[in-house]
Amino acid sequence: MNFDYSEKSITLQKKLKVFFDTHISPIEKEVEAFNHDPENAWKKWQGLEGLKEKAKKEGLWNLFLPKAYGELSGGLTNLEYAPLAEIMGRMTWSSEVFNCSPPDTGNMEVLAKYGTKAQKEKWLTPLMNGEIRSAFLMTEPDVASSDATNIETAIVADGDEYVITGRKWWSSGAMDPNCKIAIVMGKTDFDAPRHLQQSMILVPMNTPGLEVVRPLSVFGYNDSPEGHAEIVLNKVRVPKGNLLVSEGKGFEIAQGRLGPGRIHHCMRLIGMAQRSLEIMSRRVTERKPFGRNLDTYSSIRQDIAASACEIEQTRLLVLSAADKMDKVGNKEAKDIIAMIKIIAPNMALKVIDRAIQVLGGLGVSADTPLAHFYAGARILRLADGPDEVHMSQLGKSVIKKYS
CATH class of the missing domain: 1.10.540.10 (Acyl-CoA dehydrogenase/oxidase, N-terminal domain)
Incomplete structure (x- = not known):
């Protein structure tokens, strides 16, 4: 390597x-x-x-x-x-x-x-060209969407059109004023084999029947301007030409989409953690509680050392995953992608939390990026699949490999 x-x-x-x-x-x-x-x-x-x-x-x-x-x-x-x-x-x-x-x-x-x-x-x-923005509508409030085969939104053929009915939430990007198109995942055949029921279809945001019900906040942050929306699809009609590939290919497309998305999240999380470490390191040289600089306390040095170690470990694991994706493709790299998706958000949360603790009241204010970083890192233990799903699938793969 x-x-x-x-x-x-x-x-x-x-x-x-x-x-x-x-x-x-x-x-x-x-x-x-x-x-x-x-x-x-x-x-x-x-x-x-x-x-x-x-x-x-x-x-x-x-x-x-x-x-x-x-x-x-x-x-x-x-x-x-x-x-x-x-x-x-x-x-x-x-x-x-x-x-x-x-x-x-x-x-x-x-x-x-x-x-x-x-x-x-x-x-x-x-x-x-950056002229418009988009949304991805997969997650639903009424089912356990960590398993995408559970989704219930219906995509029903009717002549030259598909009729889409369902409710989505955590539709990131949908609140952006420049959001013009959504990729919607639903089911075209509820009776097909489990992983062949789903399809993906393009739905312009101004299509009649598509209603943005409300924005959702993350730990009080609305993440404007893109936001996260709850959306109702009430007999939304789009041409059959809006279907991606063909009926039954939705789950396959979703798996291909989520691999790069997951590693990009992990790359950005390392940036959050690295900046948090830098903020923490500068702060400890400036504060003198009880007459001593914070950087002279062994416990502070240990927190900073641990943070530096954990960031570098995660960075190397992410680079290894990226290298494997380049050489053998996303599907063959699925185990190491699962590893980074488990490791990176948890690492970032630990580092950001240490930085917040060192900064005290300043750390939880809006005067530094730490509080927003923490909220963003915490949601990434859920987004693109919760830790538990990745650990279950990774564990199954490891057991199969060695048994």
């Missing part, structure tokens, strides 16, 4: 860091204040489009899409992209500046891999 970054990746890392220092870090607090202000819910910070144009000109655009996708992609492997996603993870909102923000990244991969020429022209092109 050789995890040395390629010259291309190193060059992009340097450019990305300069871009952050020049254009993003100076306005971080302004953007955070705007996004957290309830009066600005579901509105875009006015300078975002300007930043996106600067990123395009710098060649820092669509970096996430693996080079296997040809001319559409940024030409990077997963291994080359990992440190770039880590840098973006240092701020909760920065990925959109580079068109590398979920759920758009996963949706673009789905359209690039499975979409027809017409579907790509209508939806993938504007997504790749």
Whole structure:
């Protein structure tokens, strides 16, 4: 294994860091204040489009899409992209500046891999250009959606159309004012074999019968402007040409989509944890409770040392997963993808929690990113499959391997 970054990746890392220092870090607090202000819910910070144009000109655009996708992609492997996603993870909102923000990244991969020429022209092109945003509708409130075969949304053929009926929630991205298209997962055949019942279909957000019921908050954060919505699909009609691939391919598409999505989350989590470690390390040199600098206490040094060890361990595991995905594909790398999805959120939570404890009241305020980091890391123990599902599947695979 050789995890040395390629010259291309190193060059992009340097450019990305300069871009952050020049254009993003100076306005971080302004953007955070705007996004957290309830009066600005579901509105875009006015300078975002300007930043996106600067990123395009710098060649820092669509970096996430693996080079296997040809001319559409940024030409990077997963291994080359990992440190770039880590840098973006240092701020909760920065990925959109580079068109590398979920759920758009996963949706673009789905359209690039499975979409027809017409579907790509209508939806993938504007997504790749950053002109619109998208949502992914899989999770449902009335079933245990950690097993996607449980979903109950119906996609019923009727002449030249499909009629969609169901209720979704945690539909990330759906609150964004620029969200124009949703990929909806439902069942076209409730009597087919378990993993062949599901299909995926493209539903424009302005289709009659699609109703955004409410935004959902995460530990009190509404994550504006993209948010997380509860959505009702009440006899929504779309052309049959909106179906992805064919009936019964939904579960297969979902598994292909979630692999890259999971590793991207883990890459960004390392960025959150790394920044939290840096904030904590600076703080301990500045505070003198009881007449001594915090950095002179052994317990503080041990927390910082443990955090540095855990971040590097997780970083190496994520790089190993990225390397395996590049060499043998997402399906063959499923066990190590499960490992990182278990390890990375839990590692980040521990590091962020230590940083919060060191900062005290400042750590739980909005004056640092730590509280929002904590909320984001905690939801990733659930999003794209809870820890328990990944551990169960990984355990089953390990047992099979050695028995």
